[in-house]
């Protein structure tokens with residue numbers, strides 16, 4: 001039996017979370033077209049007769065002096081050294097800039113073995129593929145390279161083959177049917193956050209957080225009650241999330257409900273969503289600390 005922890009790393013929007021969801025055949029990590037969607041180290045677990053791979057989906061590696069970004073950056077880099085294998089994703093649609101250079105030179109330095117993925121193969125041009133290959137050949141020579149589409153599930157089996165080749169022998173760390181180690185509250189809050197950021201992405205990309213106030217099971221009616229707050233940074237952003245006559249909040253609820261329901265099979269669901277502004281509610285740093293815990 002093999003068992004390995006695998007850190008997925010790459011620039012924002014490279015498709016890390018999409019790949020993790022495809023591998024786990026389950027929504028374990030939320031995705032969006034806006035960069036820096038993933039904010040925590042999210043775990044997804046894949047098990048078959050070869051053994052178990054425990055993936056950590058990291059926040060996209062992004063160069064910035066801002067405290068928040070620095071902490072996302074640290075989370076990403078730390079997980080590289082702590083894992084058995086690194087899965088390095090390249091967004092073939094964007095040429096390697098300074099960020100990619102910093103990232104690749106860090107990956108080249110560490111001892112952890114690396115599997116490289118040229119992602120978005122479904123929309124790649126020949127010139128882009130050649131550039132990505134040349135880049136990897138120059139900075140990470142000799143490492144296995146797989147061309148894949150995380151979105152269309154192409155090349156993903158090859159990625160798993162390469163990962164299992166590098167995985168050490170070991171017993172399963174999680175039950176064979178586990179696909180994530182995230183707690184219930186966190187999963188529900190992420191589902192709601194995904195619907196919210198995908199809806200208002202133009203206006204307030206990263207000013208949205210979600211907090212679950214409570215989850216209750218009413219046995220008489222076989223209903224799960226979830227009460228959650230969508231938290232925006234400023235009072236003025238509340239209206240954008242709520243929408244005209246509550247239209248946006250209704251869309252968020254409609255989008256989130258089926259996914260939350262799939263977590264509680266055979267139960268009814270009542271989802272109560274409210275929007276709050278953080279500036280009126282509590283101190284900035286407290287909220288950010290909890291989110292980046």
Ligand SMILES: Nc1nc2c(ncn2[C@@H]2O[C@H](COP(=O)(O)OP(=O)(O)OP(=O)(O)O)[C@@H](O)[C@H]2O)c(=O)[nH]1
Pocket residue numbers: 010011012013014015016017018019030031032033034035036037038039058059060061119120121122123148149150151152
């Ligand atoms: N065409 C195509 N689009 C993809 C593919 N993989 C991901 N995407 C899209 O790229 C965007 C970003 O995907 P994510 O999975 O959220 O990217 P990420 O690397 O997790 O991004 P951060 O969490 O922000 O670092 C989304 O719009 C995805 O649908 C792919 O293989 N092909």
Ligand SMILES: [Mg+2]
Pocket residue numbers: 016017018029030031037038057058059060
């Ligand atoms: Mg992500």
